[in-house]
Amino acid sequence: MKKIILILGIIVSTFYSCSDFIEEESLSNVPADATYKTATGFQLLVNSDYARLKGIYGGNPWLFCSGTDMYAEGRTPEPAGLSQYTLLIPSAVNVEDLYNSCYQQIQSVNKTIYYSTITEQTSNLSMLVGEARFLRANAYFLLVQTYGGVPIILDNITSPVLSFKRNTAEEVYKQIIADLEASLTTVGTGAYATTGKVNKRAVQDLLAKVYLTRGYETFAAPTDFATAANYADAAIAGQALNIAFDQLFAATATTNNDLNAETIFSVQYDKASTSTDPTKLGNNQFYYFSSYLGGSETGAPLRSYNLCPTGYALGLYEKGDKRWEATFMTEILEETVTTNGKAVTTLYFPYYSGRAANPSNVKVKHFFEPKWFTAADKAAWNTANAARKSASFVYHPWGQYSAEHTVSTDPFSSNDCYTIPVKKFDDPTATTPISTGPVSTRDIIVARLGETYLVAAEAYLKAGQPGTGLARLNEVRRRAGVANATTAQFNIDYILDERGRELLGEYHRWFDLKRTGTLVARASAYNYKIKAANFVGVDGKLKILRPIPQLALDLNQNKDFPQNPGY
Structure with a gap:
């Protein structure tokens, strides 16, 4: 039996909040064992x-985005270890986040697989087990990328286990692939937008990423990149990128487009599932990637002032790229409405509501000049929008609203709205503007078709078929409305730039840099808080992997468990 740490062994099996595809059911005092042996109870276990x-x-x-080339600290501090590396130690804040949550996922799936052999046998049982295996593979994939080799736990743990061994990264990859191959043979084929469940396309997409990532490892198989390309093409299944980019993340006060035809897999939320505790049961993806926009008295969404886009990230976009205005709130609007004799001004959210309802009352409070603006472009914009400017209008020139600028000596750096907001994750519902933390009920999109094209592009390039890879990348650029990349441009750096444009704010960047071996070079080149020397650990080796959490080591009675290099 593979062993597991105490902190992971004492994992409760209570359910988290419901998803779109999860229905709560009160089981009162019915014993769990008896419940899981029924078809209904087993479904609840898969829901969990x-x-x-x-x-x-x-x-x-933090573990997805901190310490990269795309996002850097603004006025609000990030966890210093994860964002700057000099203070990155096994006991650093948030280091254990993925370790704990992924093993909770793994233990939940282990319980599901255990009960699948003794529960009521139904026609969809193998499909449900396939969905669970996908989720376990995804958790192990996050773990092995972040921490390297970790314990492989496949048993249903019912009592604390105090000792465990560390498997190699190669062994973890083999387990991931085994789970996904088993999953691929049993999961359904229904459209994800309809079922909200793991399907063959989601499994193919994850297999493509797993083989692509393993392809860079010293223990890679010679065919890994070609296999990744094949799986990516299978997931693409001939589907072109025909949804306008600004519609992929479109949201209003009442609806959103999260479950669209290009969403391959996501973490699903809805307002009904968070109603019992709306300030804790949602997510907070909307909260990051922006400056502070003002207090609740302005009606603006409360935002942090960390994980702000760097100058490099903002400079990736060229004139005509539709992703620029679809990703960023390039104009911050304000609306003044008089109700019962009192004038109330609301900031930011008139973009979603007031502009359509009362256009004459809506003014531009802030405008962020894009990189390609010339002096003539600036003059033309100011002339065309003269009547739209508010009394306190601010024009932000290019170069004065990146993450590094917010901590400069510029006297405006202490003001609100002085870093361009990322709007693609906005949740313009009633709870979001006045709350911080996990209050959003927008889905977190984990995999979507645009990224799959870029996975295929990278895989084909590494497999020695750059022409095919370039065609996959240029499909992404076609939808964005920009010119095709050329053969001369097509390399790993260009792919990382394109992933930056397409996927800004989505939870991939640290993994992208770690996978491609560019973490040190790119983070130190583009993140003002990071120097290459920051990565050098106490043993002279680089801190590429995150450290195994200190608590995991302390509670493990097997002391023959190596820490990662650099720590």
Whole structure:
């Protein structure tokens, strides 16, 4: 039996909040064992597997995004270890987040697989087990990328286990692939937008990412990149990128487009599922990637002032790229409405409501000049929008609203709205503007078709078929409305730039840099808080992997468990 740490062995099996595809059912005092042996109870167990995704993705995104080239600290501090590396130690804040939440997911799935052999046998049982295996593979994939080799736990743990061994990264990858191959043979084929469940396309997409990532490892198989390309094409299944980019994340006060035809897999939320505790049961993806926009008295969404886009990230976009205005709130609007004799001004959210209802009352409070603006463009914009400017209008020139600028000596850096907001995750519902933390009920999109094209592009390039890879990348650029990349441009750096444009704010960047071996070079080149020397650990080796959490080591009675290099 593989062993597991005490902190992971004492995992409760209570369910997290419901997803779109999870229905709560009060089981009163019915014993869990008896419940899981019924078809209805087993379905609830699978539901709990899905719900565990919220613990992995719904909280702070530090382990996905901190310490990269795309996002840097603004005025609000990030966890210093994860964002700057000099203070990155096994006991650093948030280091254990993925370790704990992924093992909670793994143990939940282990319980599901255990009960699948003794529960009521139904026609869809193998399909449900396939969905669970996908979720376990996804958790192990996050773990092995973040921490390297970790314990492989496949047993249903019912009592604390105090000792465990560390498997190699190669062994973990083999387990991931085994789970996904088993999943691929049993999961359904229904459209994700309809079922909200793991299907063959989601499994193919994850297999493509797993093989692509393993392809960079010293223990890679010679065919890994070609296999990744094949799986990516299978997931693409000939579907072109025909949804306008600004519609992929479109949202209003009442609806959103999260479950669209290009969403391959996501962590699903809805307002009904968070109604019992709306300030804790949602997610906070909307909260990051922006400056502070003002207090609740302005009606603006409360935002942090960390994980702000760097100058490099903002400079990736060229004139005509539709992703620029679809990703960023390039104009911050304000609306003044008089009710019962009192004038009330609301900031930011008139973009979603007031502009359509009362256009004459809506003014531009802030405008963020894009990189390509010339002096003539600036003059033309000011002339065309003269009547739209508010009395306190601010024009932000290019170069004066990036993450690094917010901590400069510029006297405006202490003001609100002085870093361009990322709007693609906005949740313009009643709870979001006045709350911080996990209050959003927008889905967190984990995999979507645009990224799959870029996975295929990278896989084909690494497999020695750059022409095919370039065609996949240029499909992404076609939808964005920009010119095709050329053969001369097409390399790993260009792919990382394109992933930056397409996927800004989505939870991939640290993994992208770690996978491609560019973490040190790119983070130190584009993140003002990071120097290459920051990565050098106490043993002279680089801190590429995150450290195994100190608490995991302390509680493990097997002391023959190596820490990662650099720590």
